[in-house]
Amino acid sequence: MLPGLLVGLGLGGFFDGIVLHQLLQWHHMLSSWYPVTSLEALALNTRWDGYFHSATYVFVVFGVFLLWRRGGPDDGRALVGAVLLGWAAFNLIEGTIDHQILGVHHVNETAPRAAWAWWDAGFLAWGAAMALAGGLLLRARR
Numbered sequence: 001m002l003p004g005l006l007v008g009l010g011l012g013g014f015f016d017g018i019v020l021h022q023l024l025q026w027h028h029m030l031s032s033w034y035p036v037t038s039l040e041a042l043a044l045n046t047r048w049d050g051y052f053h054s055a056t057y058v059f060v061v062f063g064v065f066l067l068w069r070r071g072g073p074d075d076g077r078a079l080v081g082a083v084l085l086g087w088a089a090f091n092l093i094e095g096t097i098d099h100q101i102l103g104v105h106h107v108n109e110t111a112p113r114a115a116w117a118w119w120d121a122g123f124l125a126w127g128a129a130m131a132l133a134g135g136l137l138l139r140a141r142r
Contacts, residue, residue, distance in 0.1 A: 001082045001138075003070070006063030008086020008134075013056030015087075016094070020107065021049050027105040078141045084134030091127025095120060 020026050028036060028045030029052050036042045063086075073079035098104045099120040107119035 001078070001085075003063045003066035004073075004079045004082025005086035005089065006059045006066065008063075008083035008088070009090045010056045010058075010060030010063060010086075011083065012087035012090030013052065013059065013094075016090070017049060017053050017056065021052075024108075024110075026108040026110055029105060031105045031109055032103050033105075075141055077137050081134045081137030081141065084130045084137065086134075088127045088129075088131035088134060091123055091130065095124045095127060099123065 021028055028042075029048035030045050034041045034044050036045055067073060067079075095107075099106055106116040107123045109116065111119060
């Protein structure tokens with residue numbers, strides 16, 4: 001299960017970083033603390049986005065390495081369930097710590113500020129839904 005969890009953590013981070021940070025440009029890693037109002041702030045946020053992507057890359061590489069060492073997954077359903085649980089863990093941990101506790105950024109900072117809490121709650125709900133789906137896949141395996 002560990003390889004799938006690591007791959008899921010990494011894929012969740014890649015989705016967040018690629019889609020929310022880069023493509024949609026809704027936020028950056030530190031954009032609530034250092035709003036992107038100057039080139040210096042953009043450079044700082046982009047650097048921290050890079051640190052974030054580096055960490056997610058390490059999760060994926062380590063998870064794939066563990067899968068390779070085992071000779072691949074024993075059960076595709078279990079692997080998908082573990083990946084969903086890993087992605088869910090990413091959303092729930094990152095959403096709770098970065099959005100709720102530290103407030104370093106919020107999911108959609110292009111929306112009116114009054115709506116930020118709803119976007120953050122949706123991010124957590126998405127994580128909870130993936131945790132449920134992953135848990136059901138793992139449970140069905142048994």
